[in-house]
Amino acid sequence: MKAVRLHHYHEQPKIEQVPEPKMSGPLDVIVRIGGAGLCRTDLHIIEGQWAEKSGVSLPYTLGHENAGWVQEIGSAVSNVAVGDTVIVHPLITCGLCRACRAGNDMHCSNASFPGISVDGGMATFLKTSARAVVKLNPSLAPKDIAALADAGLTAYHAVKKASPLLYPGTKTVVIGAGGLGHIGIQCLKALTPTEIIVVDRSPAALELTRSWGADHTVVADGKHVEKVLELTDGYGAEAVIDFVGERGAEQDAVKMLRRAGSHYIIGYGGSLNVPTIDIISTEINFIGNLVGTYNDLAELMTLTAQGKVSLHTAMYPLDAALDAIHDLDSGNLRGRGILIP
Numbered sequence: 001m002k003a004v005r006l007h008h009y010h011e012q013p014k015i016e017q018v019p020e021p022k023m024s025g026p027l028d029v030i031v032r033i034g035g036a037g038l039c040r041t042d043l044h045i046i047e048g049q050w051a052e053k054s055g056v057s058l059p060y061t062l063g064h065e066n067a068g069w070v071q072e073i074g075s076a077v078s079n080v081a082v083g084d085t086v087i088v089h090p091l092i093t094c095g096l097c098r099a100c101r102a103g104n105d106m107h108c109s110n111a112s113f114p115g116i117s118v119d120g121g122m123a124t125f126l127k128t129s130a131r132a133v134v135k136l137n138p139s140l141a142p143k144d145i146a147a148l149a150d151a152g153l154t155a156y157h158a159v160k161k162a163s164p165l166l167y168p169g170t171k172t173v174v175i176g177a178g179g180l181g182h183i184g185i186q187c188l189k190a191l192t193p194t195e196i197i198v199v200d201r202s203p204a205a206l207e208l209t210r211s212w213g214a215d216h217t218v219v220a221d222g223k224h225v226e227k228v229l230e231l232t233d234g235y236g237a238e239a240v241i242d243f244v245g246e247r248g249a250e251q252d253a254v255k256m257l258r259r260a261g262s263h264y265i266i267g268y269g270g271s272l273n274v275p276t277i278d279i280i281s282t283e284i285n286f287i288g289n290l291v292g293t294y295n296d297l298a299e300l301m302t303l304t305a306q307g308k309v310s311l312h313t314a315m316y317p318l319d320a321a322l323d324a325i326h327d328l329d330s331g332n333l334r335g336r337g338i339l340i341p
């Protein structure tokens, strides 16, 4: 089968023929990929940022944002059947550790992460497990919803964590109106009555956010922190949901926080340097977000089926993976890039 394989860090991946995955355990599920989302994390992987954390041995297949149809199931799999349409939770989890029993799939102590630590879904087939697959209505096309498996899930997870704080009258800043931001805005609208302020460098991207539920838009032109403070009566926002997390956005986010406000970090690549006295004297909070739970993904699929969350995607054949990577890297990708085998 064809797969997008990373051979060396700091070099573009190669599209090449590799053997198909083989069943090895009773809970294995092999999915025929209908759509594999391209994520900024794939760029960070190529840059070597994940080399130490993931411990993956090269070469391997990228792709952690997958949906498709069940191709083959192990003898103990009872929740899906061959031919079912599925979206794939990004982690393969054990179901037995304390985190799994609490529903926190992303913290499973025995997890593997296809596309990060083992072969992923930018390929014809992906091997995952019964615990990772969410069965979908067959009317849903995997290529249309694949991006919900990671981009959507991470955005939903962060918004759901923030939602108890976002009562009527609160204000939330969303930094970044790209692949994740546009889902985050729709999730905020679906789950909370908060007033939404979106910050992005691109006026065109900001224009689109109005139809997803943005109440105010601010161009990141160097004066954006002041503009956000004006829109929040000088106090700052109860929550800043930072889908960028690099190139200064992470520092801007801190300046946009109200006292006791919370900075949800989703995009990454930069670093935060905040004097501890500022943290204690204002009781601001910093919250990391790593994908989300299986139930988060199932809930997000419900919102999608209800038409409350829709995705803006750009489709590429798997063979054009390098074009997609280039477009994402150069800022020419609107919405989420999806590779179709």
Ligand SMILES: [Zn+2]
Binding pocket: 039, 040, 041, 042, 064, 065, 150, 151
């Ligand atoms: Zn990702």
Ligand SMILES: [Zn+2]
Binding pocket: 093, 094, 095, 096, 097, 098, 099, 100, 101, 107, 108, 109, 110, 111
């Ligand atoms: Zn576990």
